[in-house]
Amino acid sequence: MNEAVVTILQGNGIQPSAQRVAVGEYVLRTEDHPSADQVWAAVRERFPMISRATVYNTLNLFVEKKLLRELILAEGRIVFDPNLGPHHHFIDEESGAILDVPWDAVSVDRVETLPGMDVREYQVVMRGRRRAH
Amino acid sequence: MNEAVVTILQGNGIQPSAQRVAVGEYVLRTEDHPSADQVWAAVRERFPMISRATVYNTLNLFVEKKLLRELILAEGRIVFDPNLGPHHHFIDEESGAILDVPWDAVSVDRVETLPGMDVREYQVVMRGRRRAH
DNA sequence: ATACAGTGTTAGACGTAGTCTAAAGCCATG
DNA sequence: CATGGCTTTAGACTACGTCTAACACTGTAT
Ligand SMILES: [Mn+2]
Ligand SMILES: [Mn+2]
Ligand SMILES: [Zn+2]
Ligand SMILES: [Zn+2]
Numbered sequence: 001m002n003e004a005v006v007t008i009l010q011g012n013g014i015q016p017s018a019q020r021v022a023v024g025e026y027v028l029r030t031e032d033h034p035s036a037d038q039v040w041a042a043v044r045e046r047f048p049m050i051s052r053a054t055v056y057n058t059l060n061l062f063v064e065k066k067l068l069r070e071l072i073l074a075e076g077r078i079v080f081d082p083n084l085g086p087h088h089h090f091i092d093e094e095s096g097a098i099l100d101v102p103w104d105a106v107s108v109d110r111v112e113t114l115p116g117m118d119v120r121e122y123q124v125v126m127r128g129r130r131r132a133h
Numbered sequence: 134m135n136e137a138v139v140t141i142l143q144g145n146g147i148q149p150s151a152q153r154v155a156v157g158e159y160v161l162r163t164e165d166h167p168s169a170d171q172v173w174a175a176v177r178e179r180f181p182m183i184s185r186a187t188v189y190n191t192l193n194l195f196v197e198k199k200l201l202r203e204l205i206l207a208e209g210r211i212v213f214d215p216n217l218g219p220h221h222h223f224i225d226e227e228s229g230a231i232l233d234v235p236w237d238a239v240s241v242d243r244v245e246t247l248p249g250m251d252v253r254e255y256q257v258v259m260r261g262r263r264r265a266h
Numbered sequence: 267a268t269a270c271a272g273t274g275t276t277a278g279a280c281g282t283a284g285t286c287t288a289a290a291g292c293c294a295t296g
Numbered sequence: 297c298a299t300g301g302c303t304t305t306a307g308a309c310t311a312c313g314t315c316t317a318a319c320a321c322t323g324t325a326t
Contacts, residue, residue, distance in 0.1 A: 017292090017303065036284075051305045056284065072208055076283070076313085090250050105247060108257060109240040116266035117223050117232070119259045124241060126255040133249035150274060150321090169313075184276045189313065209284085209312070 012065045022047040023058040028067060033079040033089075033098040073098060073125060088124040101126065145198045155180040156191040161200060161215045166222075166231040168210040206231060206258060221257040234259065 001016070005024040009016040026042045027034065034042065040055040059080055062068040069081045073091055079098060088101035101124070111119050134149070138157040142149040159175045160167065167175065173188040192213055195201040202214045206224055212231060221234035234257070244252050 015302075019304070037282095049305095053285085053306080054304055057304080060285095070208075072205060075203075075205055075211060078208060078284085090247070090252070093253070099250070101247060101250075106244055107240075107242040109242075111239055111257070111259060114223070114234060114238060114259075116263060117234075117259065118262040118264050119223070120226070120261035122257055122259040124244065124255055125258050126244060126247075126250065126252045128253040129251040130249060131251050148273075152275070170311095182276095186277080186314085187275055190275085193314095211313085 008067065012067055014061060014065055014067075019047065019050050019054050020058050020061075022050065023055060024062070024067075027059065027062070027080055028082045030082065031100075033071060033081050035077040035079050037077075039080065071098070086121070086123070088126065090126045090128070092130045093127055094129055097130070099130075141200065145200060147194060147198055147200075152180065152183050152187050153191050153194075155183065156188060157195070157200075160192065160195070160213055163215060164233075166204060166212040166214050168212050170210075172213065204231070219254070219256070221259065223259040223261070225263045226260050227262055230263070232263075 001018065001021050002025050005021050005028065006016040008028065009020060009024060014020060022043050023039060027039050032038075036056055036059055037052075039059060040050070040052055043050055043055060059068065063070055063080070066084070067082070069084060071079050071081050071089065073079065073089060074096060083100055086103045088103065088106055090099045090101050091097070092099065106124050108122070108124060111122055134151065134154050135158050138154050138161065139149040141161065142153060142157060147153060155176050156172060160172050165171075169189055169192055170185075172192060173183070173185055176183055176188060192201065196203055196213070199217070200215070202217060204212050204214050204222070206212065206222060207229060216233055219236045221236065221239055223232045223234050224230070225232065239257050241255070241257060244255055
């Protein structure tokens, strides 16, 4: 059992069962933005007997305990993001891949002054094509 | 049959059947961002025999013909937006309501300069609470 | 008038992502 | 051991969207 993950879970009031650590080992470290079923597939490679319900339960628990964020950017799938700091997202329309865009790469102004809206959080969602740079 | 809607449909190469006009009368004029089933409910009040499949077919046709945009901002529902110009969105976390934010109410910079990303379109997605203003 | 073709509508089956349920397993404590 | 509280599990269930295949409508050709 990965001690670093065990420590994170304990530090957030989560009993570190073998299944939860296996899910955490993948989803808390990925650079990706995987869906629940992608997490299930990835975790099953090393922990083949884990059930789908446990993966969903664990992901929802991690969201509740603020180890993950849920993003809803594309049709038919919720994706999970272990990058908790403020950042933006770029969606490659060709592959569906979701890329992080650093908070300071884009500048956004006047969000605080919108009449009638108390903005708790915001992000820029960009869509387009990836290209060589 | 609403002549204004008939004209819009014809102008976009869509045969103005009674069902399509009924859907258009609601969804092309709403200030809301309704889901397909909300559209179905609204249209059925005046056209009770319309089928769910026709509403979905019609909405998808309107999207294809660029009379509507699809937005994916919340869990478990695609919503439709007849406001075609560039604008941002604010989601009231209490009610789930989606409000338009005028393009110029917020300023966004440096989106064009992101390395490796060809941004075709973008918007700011804000979440928070509505309040009196 | 009738036949026919092309388009549009319909009910209901289907696919699929996510949730729920109820039983079984695990583990600490007495 | 026995008990109690979590946790996991398989599979049922729900909800949104799509697909299918039959039926209806409309306009044109005969
Ligand atoms: Mn969730
Ligand atoms: Mn669609
Ligand atoms: Zn991210
Ligand atoms: Zn809008």
